[in-house]
Amino acid sequence: MKFPKWFLLMPLMLGACKSKPLQNNATSEVEDPYLWLEEVEGPKALQFAKDENKKTLDHFKKDPLFKSLEKDIRKIVLAKDRVPDVKLRNGELYNFWQDEKHVRGVWRKATVASYKTGSPKWDVILDLDALAKKENENWVWKGSSELPPKYERTFIHLSRGGKDATVIREFNLKTKEFVKDGFVVPEAKNLLTWKDENTVFVGTDYGPGSMTDSGYARIVKVWKRGTPLSAAQVVNEGQKTDMSVYSWVEFTPEKNYTFHTRRLSFYEGIDWYEDASGKKTQIPMPQDAQFNGVFKDHLLYILRSDLKQFKKGSLVAMPFDKIFDGEKAQDSLQLVFAPTEKKFLQWASSTKSYLMLSTTDNVLAKIVKVTYQGPNKWIQQEVSLGQNGMAVVASTEDTSDNYLAVYTDFLTPSSNFLGNAEDSKNEFTLLKKSPERFNAHGMHTERFEATSKDGTKIPYFVVSKESLKKDGKNPTLLYGYGGFEIPMQPSYNGVLGKVWLEKGGVYVLSNLRGGGEFGPAWHQAVQKENRYKVFEDNIAIAEDLIARKITSPQHLGIRGGSNGGLLTGATFVLRPDLFNAVLCQVPLLDMLRYHKLLAGASWMDEYGNPEDPKMREAILKYSPYQKVDAKTKYPEAFFMTSTKDDRVHPGHARKMVAKMRAQGHPLFYYENTEGGHARTANLEQSILWNTLEFTYLWEKLGNKSNQ
Known part of the structure; x- marks a missing residue:
């Protein structure tokens, strides 16, 4: 089962005082002196980043801890016994792999039997380092999409420097070569999906007016092999204010189904089925119901709101032959899963x-x-x-x-x-x-709840040594996201375990509202005008950690990226007294202009439209770029982003840094020239990024005994 998923933000983390009053401190666009930093690759903006990088690198590389942390991190990141992540494809296991010799990476496959052995025999399909050298391109792997059921053809998605925008090229898995005169789509935020071996659906930048305000395809065309892209015919079209449109085929063992979607916004869309004659039938489901594929001739949907007798969060199945009955088809819905x-x-x-x-x-x-x-x-x-x-x-x-x-x-x-x-x-x-990458003996995980300002119980995990003394002196890192119905759940992090937990640090993972831990309602509680509540949740956890004497403001740090970068930025600006370290990564920060930058318009379902006077007022209660001021003392924050991030604009972090510098606040800034929204494009960049993070955290939060 394959179906489009439009999760545009990826997840990447506080003491006992009451919240301070929220005050408007707006900076209008006309007054903003730092708009020039939104010119992504403008010479002046790039020089700004270069100068800030030098100051940051010079500072941390002088720290005696930097080299020892870098050594530990390098050993883990480049470990030869790393277990390759694999995906099933037609009975074989596919993997994308990077190491010292393959900096950009190789795409390869192995049999299940071989993978189980100590030394799997890998069949290299594509060497990205060799391809980049041959073509003199800075290629970064962005995935593949194979054509069932033979799995002999695929589309390779290649990014210049890690951007979301990709070049897509057809590849023959049997000959291990790009298909001569095959399907190729130039760089853009592209959609390319298989209809059959000789026909594809393509959504790309066709010129002025062909992209939505969010920067995605507004028009999808059907393109036949052997014809120029200019000859492709329009099959799906949306409005400029829509998020995107896309078309695809669900390949199932029984039959194939063709669908078209007009994505009205991040959480709403309209789906159509197209039959063999080209006739389209709108699927009679609510616009906020999430399509989840076809199984046994049933269309599957996850409900985001109550529908008839079914609760939001339910998985329901509609018999395919009922979709032609209009709204009456909803009477045929069957319950597959109920929350x-x-x-x-x-x-x-x-x-x-x-x-x-x-x-x-x-x-x-x-x-x-x-x-x-x-x-x-x-x-x-x-x-x-x-x-x-x-x-x-x-x-x-x-x-x-x-x-x-x-x-x-x-x-x-x-x-x-x-x-x-x-x-x-x-x-x-x-x-x-x-x-194992660190010694977990004597460590444990606990779960607690903090009470948010409106009385909601907010759970969180605490990972630490069992011998932890609750004296308020423990270096503690609080990590969170709180958005887009993405849950924060336990995972093993060898680097964090080795250079943080082993040395006596405490790690806290929050389950804030806005995430997907407890279904759609948990997320919907903090959308738009209620966004401020997720920051109150985060503050409540910070205060709870301090009340339990797990840590104190002097030893408490917060980290988050993307939407979590907004969480981090807003939380430390609203309550700077709670933290001594702030890692704010690939963040949204200027919430009055986020909708005008790159993919920002697609997130108005989450944050609201700043053009709406009521929403503008709500946003100004927390927007970090507008609220930061010269009179308040803030922790020495560390902002990190990527020049090639074409999802969350690097201008957010750049402008925040420039404004705080002008106000006299000490801070650190690092802008990776590659990586896109993923922050880094190869393992060496990951090593440097991680080393900077943990050198900073220990410098700000640690006791000498921990180091």
Whole structure:
């Protein structure tokens, strides 16, 4: 099962005082003296970044801790015994791999039997380093999309420097070569999907007016092999104010289905089915229902609002033949999964004969297998894997009932398993277990709840040594996201474990409203005019940590990226007295202009429209760039971003740094020239990024005894 997912922001983390009054301190566009920093590759802006980078690097590289941290981090990041992440494709395991010799990376595959051995035999499909050298291009891998059921052709997505914008080229998996005169789409925020071997759907920049305000394709055309792109015919078109449009085929074992979507906004869209004659039928579902593929001739949807007898968060199935009945078709909906107070669905994927559900159960991930046994009969069975961590379906394929699953938690390295949904006992074969990267002996995980300002209980995890003294002196890193219905859940981080937890640091993972830990309602509670509540949640956790004497403001740091960068920026500006370290990464910060920068317009469902006077007033209560002022003392924050980030504009971080510098606030800034929204483009850049992070954190939060 394949279906489009438009998660444009990726997740990347506070004391006992009451919140200070919120005051407007607006900076209008006309008054903003730093708009020139929005010119992404303008000479003056690039020089600004270069000068700031030099100051930051000069400072941290002089710290005696820098070299020792870099050594530990390098050993983990470049470890030769790293377990390759794999995906199932037609019975084989595919992997993209980077190391010292393959800085840009190689795309490769192995058999399941070979992968299980100590030295898998990898068949290299594409060497990105060799390709970049040959073509004199700064290629960064952005994935592939194969054509079922033969899986002999694929589209390779290549980015210059890590941007979301990609060049897409057709590739032959048998000959391991790009297809001569094959499908190629120039650099843009492209859509290219298979209709059949000789026909594709393409959404790209066709010229003025062809992209939405969010920077995505407004027009999709059907393109036949052997013809110029200029000859392609329009099959799907939206409005400039829409988020995007896209078209694709659901390839299932029974038959193929063609769909078109007009994405009105981040959480709303209209879907059509197209038959063999080209006739389109609108699927009679609410605009906020999320399409989740086709299974056994049923269309699957996750509800974001209540519908008839079904609660929001439910997975429902509509028999395909009912879509032609108009709104009456909703009477035929069948319940596949219903949420409970603590259990919610994240997504559904399918094998040849079964649905595999990835769910959260009181934040932790669980796997549920669903068997379809005839009309309106969907039987659930929980698949046990691990105890108190994350058991997730990592990959499925429609050509068999095999699937890959992964188990991990904060203190347990991830293990890859092979399962077969046909097995009634749901037993697994262990394929690979990642080595331990730090000494977790004597460490444990605890869960607490903080009470937010409106009385809502906000859960969070604390990972530390069992011997932790609750004396308020523990270096503590609070990490959070709180947006776009993306849950924050346990995971094993070897670098954090080695250079933070092992040295006595405390790690805190928050489950703020806005995330997907407790279904759509948990997210919807802090959308638009209620956005400020997620910052109150974060502040409540910080105060709770201090009240429990786990830490104190002198030893408390916060980190977050993307939407989490906004969380971090707003929290420290609203309550600077709570923190001594702030890691604000690829952030949104100027919330009066976010909708005018790159993909920002697509997020107005989340944050609201600053052009609306009521929303503008609500945004000004927390927008970091507008609220920061010269009279307040702030912690010495560290802002990090990427020049090539074409999702969240680097101007957010640049302008915040320039304004705070002008106000006399001490801070650090680092702008990676590559990486895009992923921050880094290769392992060497990741090593430097991580080393800067933890050198800063120990410098600000640590006791000498920890170092």
